Amino acid sequence: MGQKKNPRRVAENAALAKGRLIRTSPQKLNLVAQLIRGKKVEKALADLTFSRKRAAREVKKVLMSAVANAENNHDLDIDSLVVDQAYVGRNIVMKRWSPRGRGRVGRILKPFSEITIVVKEVEEAA
Template sequence: MGKDKNPRRVADNEAMAKLRMLKTSPQKLNLLAALIRGKKVERALNDLTFSKKRVALDVKKCLQSAIANAENNHNLDVDELIVAEAWVGKNLTMKRGRPRARGRYGRIVKPFAELTIKVRQVEEQA
């Protein structure tokens, strides 16, 4: 009498990877997510490799993880993968402060973000 197996959260031709607690704002991270959305994975990896943004290395690691999940867990062909979806969400926000003039307090917020990348296998047109 065991529990039923959880259904897959993605389709049979998809795989995904999630990265949590990235020390950057969601707004900055969304610029990189928009950069790779809809591209072939090889092109997306090249774009992230040569990007000058600090968080591009973490996004590249997440994309490589999604590719590895597709290859090892779901037996998908790496050469036919595209970045189907890449979305960004908010995570916690650390609140810090700094004393300002006339006894006031300057609030400093240090946001964290999370990134989810979904890759899909598409058959190439001949």
Template sequence: MSKPKRERSLPDNEAKAVARMLRVSPQKLNLVAQLIRGRKASAALADLAFSRKRIAVDVKKCLESAIANAENNHDLDVDALVVSEAHVGKGIVMKRFTPRGRGRSGRIFKPFAQLTIVVRQVEEASA
């Protein structure tokens, strides 16, 4: 006896991938996520490959995972995929201290973020 399967939260033409515990602030991660929102998956991969931001490597890895999920788990056409959502959430914050002058200490925050990418298969408009 096992639990019944949970209903799928996404429509049949979408696939999702989540990257958690990314060691970057959510604000910086959102700058890279803005690059790929609404773009075709192939164009988004090309943009991330040539981005100079350090976190673009992890975003590209998450996007490739979403594309692989769409192809292998949901039988979607890879060439017709569009990044429909790329949203960023806050994770934990590590707190560290550094010595300052006159015997005081200063706080250092080391934030983590998480990234959710949803790709959708769109039908090409026949013209």
């Protein structure tokens, strides 16, 4: 009698994780996301661990969440996971004001962004 099961948003051999309200601009976050696209998860985690960019910590959390989703929810082998997609989107923008000379005001925009990471299980080629 309950609700019907929602269809999967990704393929059977993939898992997804999202990070929302990340306090950095989408442009800066996308620079970090480019580092891991197409890489094996083990290599991507190592790259994020030793990256000097502040956004790398947030991307690493989301990547680890995607790996945990793959292992626990979809029974995928974590040793054969590859970062299939990593894309960034805009979120809210906080607007703040700073007083300037002659009664004017300076606008300060504090953007937030979100990241989606899809990991996919691939078969090892012999």
